[in-house]
Every structure is written in structure tokens, then in C-alpha cells.
Amino acid sequence: MAEAGGQRISPHEVMFSLDIGTRNVVGVVGRWEEDQFTVIDVEVIEHPSRSMYDGQIHDIDKVAAVAECVKNNLEGRLGFSLRQVAIAAAGRALKTYQVHVSRELDITKTIDKRVIDSLEIEGIQKAQQALEHESADKDTKYYCVGYTVITYYLNDGIMTTLKGHRGDKIGADILATFLPHVVVDSLYGVMERIGLDVMNLTLEPIAAIHVAIPPKLRLLNLVLIDIGAGTSDIAITQDGTVVAYAMASVAGDEITEAIAKTFLLDFDSAEKLKITLNKKEKHHFSDIVGIPYEMTTSEIIERISDVIEGLAAEIAEKIINYNGKAPSAVFCIGGGSQIPTFTQHLANKLGLQKERVVVRGTEIIENIVFQCEKLEGPEFITPIGIGLIALKDREQDFIHIHVNETAIKLLNTKQMYVSDALIRIGYNARKLIGRRGKGLNYFVNGVQKVIAGEPGEAAKIFINGALGSLDTKIKNRDNIVIEPAFDGKDVRISLNELFMEAKTVQFNGLDFKLMGEPLINGKPAALNYIIQEGDQITYREIQHMDELLLRFQKKMELCRVFVNGEEVQSDYLLKDKDQIRIEEIEAEQEKDIIHCGADTEYKMENTIDQPKDDENHEILIYVNNEPILLNAAKKTPYIFVDVFNYIDFDRTKVQGILILKLNDQRANYTDLIQAGDRIEIYWE
Structure with a gap:
């Protein structure tokens, strides 16, 4: 056991965190005691050569060598070995993609959260597929670590929310953020080389926001910007959670390069001058040809003000694109945030009061004490945040679950839900919501008829046997089973089925519908014809007895007609369910009928059209x-x-x-x- 501040320290009670940055590697050893985080020891070592670019590890061996030096120096002072580590993937490695997704709906049903969730999942999957397709490395896979809905659409009109509305078409513009698997793999590769087991993995923006913006402030629409060397990471909070991540491809190196070009300095000299701009007022330096300079900070800043303003403008544009508007306030961390006048320019570009854009250093971290040299400045927010998150949540960095008997693992960067698991396996979001069957619109004797399709049935989601939903929280070893949605049946109706309700009589024991031969779009059709969309159906209803007899090739004068037991005449108005019986008249009676008139000139056979x-x-x-x-x-x-x-x-x-x-x-x-x-x- 080692001692710190007079207390004995056990290796099992400390948390070792590593922040592997573009410029340096920071190691922090701390522990949680009495509701506060105690920083026991810290080690910071710069990379001797460019082994990292924009937060991405390019030379694993060189980065591992620096990380091992940090680890060995800490172990030497602590007196025990460090076996486990908490790390973070660089926010600058995040990839974003914006897509539009839409689908048709049953206009008779109210849009609920289940429908909206399904639409958003479909958008995330579409973004992931597009990102992987466009990637230079076609084998690169991505984790979705966050997304935000920029705009909802209802019947092609912009809406702030879809819930509770009705329409036949919905859509959304979705901005999704992904982390390449290769970033995780390279971090693990470094840790394996120096004998460390990863006990917790998070994202650098998450670690930073954890300590820079406490949960009690996240109900507000706030933005955290981590301005590093190569890129600036952006995290946006609202309604109690992080709703979006973004990255601007400009950062501190832009200022260093501007200083180097303006004053003819090499990159390292320009970097050292940049770091001192916020620490002292007067600066003495010489350019590469030996010309000496003695300048004030304000004079130097004035010479590169257009570059600082450009940096602020590009970051502000990213914030507006991802947030949709200016936030309530902006917190800046990272070494690049300390450039004089930067926060004023950023406030102007966002239309905020200058007091609403501030630089935050380690002094704002709550419940933290140092038993070693105190880390000060905004560049140390993230290293401390990595350790604090790991102590707060000692869960594994991945959770393992089963979805429909398929084993998968999810990066445990946030609270995970069923929807995260479905995105990970690429589950077809359209299988979650049952589509109403296709309806039918047609006309009968000029009157429009509309028949709605059969309603669909939504998917059923079970978590460990219990019925759940897309927003059910999941944990390690959960088993998820999804029964796909069922689409409703399309309307399919024949002429015969259409006229099932037509008036029907019984004619000498035979059922007969009181309708003439139907026409479809002006042409005859059999009764088994299947009605199509927009068909014009016409027919003539048989109303009187003489019309009915004509259909059966009977003549009223050659028979007696009885309806429901009573004899009727040719003008009898037919009714539904009439029982009709025909009695043929004997030949002699026929002859009498034919010769009943004194002026009759025709023989019987001519009279009956024999x-x-x-x-x-x-x-x-x-x-x-x-x-x-x-x-x-x-x-x-x-x-x-x-x-x-x-x-x-x-x-x-x-x-x-x-x-x-x-x-x-x-x-x-x-x-x-x-x-x-x-x-x-x-x-x-």
C-alpha cells in the first residue's frame, strides 16, 4: 500500500484514467471518498513526435510508449501497479450524417410515440448505411452514440412535433452521430500493449460535460465546446440530456499557424507563443531569420484577429446547424479556448451577450480536492471527467444482449434502450408499425364509394419475457424478442360481393338479384370481376314485374304471377325477399286470349312469336x-x-x-x- 496525505491507499480503491490527446497524454489517479473525488496523483507527458492526428491514433506503438511512461511514473510514486484503466474515445473521431426519412400512414389513426420512434430509428439506420457506404474504408463500421431530430414534417409541412396529430405522410430530418469501431479498437490496442485492462470506456465530450455542466443544468439548452489542437468537439444539452454531438474541423492549430505565418516562426515556437498569450501581457521572441520582436498580447491578437473571428464563425455555424438556433449559453474548455477575444467573437456570431460565452476550468468542478499539484485550466476538464464517470458508473464499457437469439454488444456510453439494440442489428424499422391495407375508391351509378383497408397490427417487443417498447431501458444480459408487425389486408372485392346487398327475390325457387347486367367503365363484366381503383360501375335496378319476366323470357299474358301467395299484375313494384311463382297458361287459354278481340288478325303462333x-x-x-x-x-x-x-x-x-x-x-x-x-x- 502507498500513502497520500498521510493516508494509506489500496490499489483496489483507486481509479486510473488516461486521456490520450493529440498533443499529450494525461494520467489521473483518484478515488471517491466522503462524497468527493480526491485526485491523488497526476502525470502529463507530451508526444515527442506526431503519432496522433486530430485525436485519432495513427502509430499505436509510439502512443503506447508515451502512455506507458505516464503509467510507470505514476506507479513509481504510488508504490503499486496499475492494472485497470478508464479511457475515452476522442469526440473529434465522431462522424455525423444528416438524412431525410418519410413514410405513409393511416390518416384515421393518431400519431403516437411508437410511430415517431420507429420513424427515427429508420432515419438512424439510413444515416448509418449511407455513412458506411461513403466511407473510404468500406469495411468500417460505426456505433450510433447520439442523434437529434432537426425538423419534423406532416403532409410535407414543417411541424415542431408529430405526437397527437393525424396525417397520411410523416417525415423527419435527422442528424445522427457515429463513432467508428476503429477508434475503439486502436484505443484497446494501446492499452493491451502496456498491460492495462479497460474497465470503462466513454466519449471525451461526455466526460467533459459530466463535470463542466452538472445534470441540474442540463434542462437548459447549453453547448459545451472542447477546443483542442486539430478539431473542436461540440456537445449540446436540452431537457436533461445530451441531444447532439458535433465536430468543427478548426481549432487551436489554426491560431498557431496564423501566428507562424504572420511573424515568420516555426510551428513549435508559434505554439509556445500562443500558450503564453493569456498568461502575460508582453512577449519577446525572434523569427526564423533572427529579427527580434517585443509585442503586447493585444498587438499580437490584433494581427491575427481575422483568423480568430473565422474560427469563432465556423464553430458558431456548427452550433446553429446542430441546435437549430442559438443556445442559452456556451461553455468553452480545452487549450484552444484560452485564446484572447475568442469568446467575444463567438458571442457576437451567436447573437449572445458576451457573459453567456465563458471559459470553464477545473475550478468549476464540484466536490473535488487535490492531494497533489492542482490541475488548473480548461485543458484538464476531460481527464478528470473520465475518472469521475468511471467511478460513478463501474459498469462494463460494453453490455451484451440477445435480440431474436442474435448475440450483440453495445458501447455503454449512455443509458441504453431497446431502440439502441435494434439500430445495432439493423432491424428494419418498417417492421415495427403495421401498415393499413390499401383501400379502394370506386363509383356506383355515379356515387363515390370508399372502403378502408384492414388495420395493421404493431410489433410486440418482449424483454426477458415481459412486454416492453422501444424506449424500455435495457441492461447487460437482457434477452429481447421481437414479433414483427402485421400489415392489414388490401381491399379485394368482386362485383358479386359488391351486390350481395342488392334486393333479391326468389323466382320459382331460384334466388335472383334485382339488377340488370352491370357495366365496368362502360363494358360488360362477369360477376367474378375484381373491382379496381377508380372503376365506374353502372347497372339498372329491376323494379317492376314485367321487367323481371322479360329477363326470364316470360310474357305476362301467357302466365299468372303470384307474389307471396297473391296474384299480381305487370306493374307490381318488386320488394326484397319477394317469393314469386309463375303458372303457365294452358294452350286453349292462350288461344282464347289471343282471339279475344273481334278485330284480331293474327294467328296464335304469330302472336307469341313462335x-x-x-x-x-x-x-x-x-x-x-x-x-x-x-x-x-x-x-x-x-x-x-x-x-x-x-x-x-x-x-x-x-x-x-x-x-x-x-x-x-x-x-x-x-x-x-x-x-x-x-x-x-x-x-x-
């Missing part, structure tokens, strides 16, 4: 696979009901449902019969 022999109409058909010759004298075509005159089939004894088929299609009694037709008649 066809001559050469007008006999014979056709061959097949009924229940038996050939039948229809040879009655007729001037009009045969219809289906005529077949019963040629076969032995008793319709009076009901033995089930009477099935009538014409050429394998369901038939009606008035369907036309042609030579070669195949007919089936049977009970089912």
Missing part, C-alpha cells in the same frame, strides 16, 4: 362433365337458368349451399351461355 324451324338455335355445352344439346326454339341467347330444363336436378329439396359455376367461375342465373361452355351445378 320461331320457325329454321330459326331453332342449337348449342352443345357440358354440365357436370356430361354433354348437353340445347335445342329449344329461341331468338334470344341462352342464359344459365335455361340449363335446368335439360338436366335432372331437384332444387326443391335443399341439401346445402347451391353452387353454380360457369367455366370454373361463380355464376348467376342470368349469365349468358355459349357453345362449349362448361357448367357445374351441385350442393355444398
Whole structure:
């Protein structure tokens, strides 16, 4: 055991954190005691050569050598070995991608959170696929570490929220942030080389915001900017959480290069001069040809003010793009944030009071004490934040779960939800919401008819057997099972089904619909025709008895007609469910009827339009696979009901449902019969 401040320290109670930056590696050893974080020891070593660019490790061996020096120096002073470490992936390694996603909805249903979540997941997946497709390395994979919705759309109109509305189309512009797997892999590679096990992995912006903006302040719309050497990392808070991450490809090196070009200095000399600008008022230096300079800070700043203003303008533009507006306040950390006049320029670009843009150093960290030399300045916010997060949440850096029996692991940078797991496996978001079946719009005798499709059924999500949702929190070893959504059936209706509700009478034991031959878009169609979108259906309803008799080729003067047991005349108005019976008049009675007038000039056969022999109409058909010759004298075509005159089939004894088929299609009694037709008649 080692001692610090007179107290004995156990290696099991300390937290070792490493912040591997572009310029240097910072190691912090601390522990949590009495509700405060005690920093026991600190080590800072600069990279001797450029082994890192913009926060990304390029030479693992060189970075590992510096990290090992930091570790060894700390171990030498502590008196025990460090075996575990907390690290952070550079925010400047984050990748962002903006997409637009949309989908059609059932306008009759209210838009709820489930629908909105599904739309957002689809957008994140679309962004991830696009990012991986455009990546120079096609094998590069990404973790989604955060996203924000820039704009919602309802029926192509901009909305602030979709919840509770109705519409037939919704959309969203989504900005998603991703971390390349290679960043994590390279960090692990360095740690393995120096014998350290990673016990916690976070993101540098998360570590910084953890200590720079306490949770109690995150209800406000705040921005944290970590201005490093190569890039500036941006994190945005609102409603109690971090809602977006961003990165500007400008930072402290822009100022260093401006100083070098303006005063003809090498890069290292310019960097040293830049660091002292906020520490003293007068500066003495010589350029590369030996010309000496003695200048004040304000004189130097004035010479490079356009570059500082440009840096502020580009960062402000990123903030507006990701936040949608100016935030309530901006907190600046990192070495680059200390450039004089930078915060004033940034406040002007954002339209904020200068007091609303401030630099924050370690002095603002709550509940922290130092038992070693105190770390001061904004550049040490992140190293301390890495250790604090690791102590607060000693969870593994990855959580392992199963989704539909597929094992996956998730980077544990934030509270994880079912939606995070679905994004990770690339689950099709459209399988979460059941689509209503396609409806049908048509016209009957000029009147518009609309039939809605069958409603769909949403997906069911189970977490460890219990019903959950997309925003159910998940933890290590959870088992998630998803039953996909079901789409509703499209409307499919035939003419026969359409006219099921038409008035029907029973004519000599046969059911008959009181409608003339229907036309579809002006053309005849069989009753098994499937109605299409926009069809114009026309038909004439049979209203009087003489019209009905004409359909059955009966003449009122040659028969007696009874409806529901009572005899009626030709002008009888037909009603639904009428029972109609026809009695043929005997030949003598027919003759009497024909000769009843004194001035009658026609014989009986002419009166009833008896066809001559050469007008006999014979056709061959097949009924229940038996050939039948229809040879009655007729001037009009045969219809289906005529077949019963040629076969032995008793319709009076009901033995089930009477099935009538014409050429394998369901038939009606008035369907036309042609030579070669195949007919089936049977009970089912």
C-alpha cells in the first residue's frame, strides 16, 4: 500500500484514467471518498513526435510508449501497479450524417410515440448505411452514440412535433452521430500493449460535460465546446440530456499557424507563443531569420484577429446547424479556448451577450480536492471527467444482449434502450408499425364509394419475457424478442360481393338479384370481376314485374304471377325477399286470349312469336362433365337458368349451399351461355 496525505491507499480503491490527446497524454489517479473525488496523483507527458492526428491514433506503438511512461511514473510514486484503466474515445473521431426519412400512414389513426420512434430509428439506420457506404474504408463500421431530430414534417409541412396529430405522410430530418469501431479498437490496442485492462470506456465530450455542466443544468439548452489542437468537439444539452454531438474541423492549430505565418516562426515556437498569450501581457521572441520582436498580447491578437473571428464563425455555424438556433449559453474548455477575444467573437456570431460565452476550468468542478499539484485550466476538464464517470458508473464499457437469439454488444456510453439494440442489428424499422391495407375508391351509378383497408397490427417487443417498447431501458444480459408487425389486408372485392346487398327475390325457387347486367367503365363484366381503383360501375335496378319476366323470357299474358301467395299484375313494384311463382297458361287459354278481340288478325303462333324451324338455335355445352344439346326454339341467347330444363336436378329439396359455376367461375342465373361452355351445378 502507498500513502497520500498521510493516508494509506489500496490499489483496489483507486481509479486510473488516461486521456490520450493529440498533443499529450494525461494520467489521473483518484478515488471517491466522503462524497468527493480526491485526485491523488497526476502525470502529463507530451508526444515527442506526431503519432496522433486530430485525436485519432495513427502509430499505436509510439502512443503506447508515451502512455506507458505516464503509467510507470505514476506507479513509481504510488508504490503499486496499475492494472485497470478508464479511457475515452476522442469526440473529434465522431462522424455525423444528416438524412431525410418519410413514410405513409393511416390518416384515421393518431400519431403516437411508437410511430415517431420507429420513424427515427429508420432515419438512424439510413444515416448509418449511407455513412458506411461513403466511407473510404468500406469495411468500417460505426456505433450510433447520439442523434437529434432537426425538423419534423406532416403532409410535407414543417411541424415542431408529430405526437397527437393525424396525417397520411410523416417525415423527419435527422442528424445522427457515429463513432467508428476503429477508434475503439486502436484505443484497446494501446492499452493491451502496456498491460492495462479497460474497465470503462466513454466519449471525451461526455466526460467533459459530466463535470463542466452538472445534470441540474442540463434542462437548459447549453453547448459545451472542447477546443483542442486539430478539431473542436461540440456537445449540446436540452431537457436533461445530451441531444447532439458535433465536430468543427478548426481549432487551436489554426491560431498557431496564423501566428507562424504572420511573424515568420516555426510551428513549435508559434505554439509556445500562443500558450503564453493569456498568461502575460508582453512577449519577446525572434523569427526564423533572427529579427527580434517585443509585442503586447493585444498587438499580437490584433494581427491575427481575422483568423480568430473565422474560427469563432465556423464553430458558431456548427452550433446553429446542430441546435437549430442559438443556445442559452456556451461553455468553452480545452487549450484552444484560452485564446484572447475568442469568446467575444463567438458571442457576437451567436447573437449572445458576451457573459453567456465563458471559459470553464477545473475550478468549476464540484466536490473535488487535490492531494497533489492542482490541475488548473480548461485543458484538464476531460481527464478528470473520465475518472469521475468511471467511478460513478463501474459498469462494463460494453453490455451484451440477445435480440431474436442474435448475440450483440453495445458501447455503454449512455443509458441504453431497446431502440439502441435494434439500430445495432439493423432491424428494419418498417417492421415495427403495421401498415393499413390499401383501400379502394370506386363509383356506383355515379356515387363515390370508399372502403378502408384492414388495420395493421404493431410489433410486440418482449424483454426477458415481459412486454416492453422501444424506449424500455435495457441492461447487460437482457434477452429481447421481437414479433414483427402485421400489415392489414388490401381491399379485394368482386362485383358479386359488391351486390350481395342488392334486393333479391326468389323466382320459382331460384334466388335472383334485382339488377340488370352491370357495366365496368362502360363494358360488360362477369360477376367474378375484381373491382379496381377508380372503376365506374353502372347497372339498372329491376323494379317492376314485367321487367323481371322479360329477363326470364316470360310474357305476362301467357302466365299468372303470384307474389307471396297473391296474384299480381305487370306493374307490381318488386320488394326484397319477394317469393314469386309463375303458372303457365294452358294452350286453349292462350288461344282464347289471343282471339279475344273481334278485330284480331293474327294467328296464335304469330302472336307469341313462335320461331320457325329454321330459326331453332342449337348449342352443345357440358354440365357436370356430361354433354348437353340445347335445342329449344329461341331468338334470344341462352342464359344459365335455361340449363335446368335439360338436366335432372331437384332444387326443391335443399341439401346445402347451391353452387353454380360457369367455366370454373361463380355464376348467376342470368349469365349468358355459349357453345362449349362448361357448367357445374351441385350442393355444398
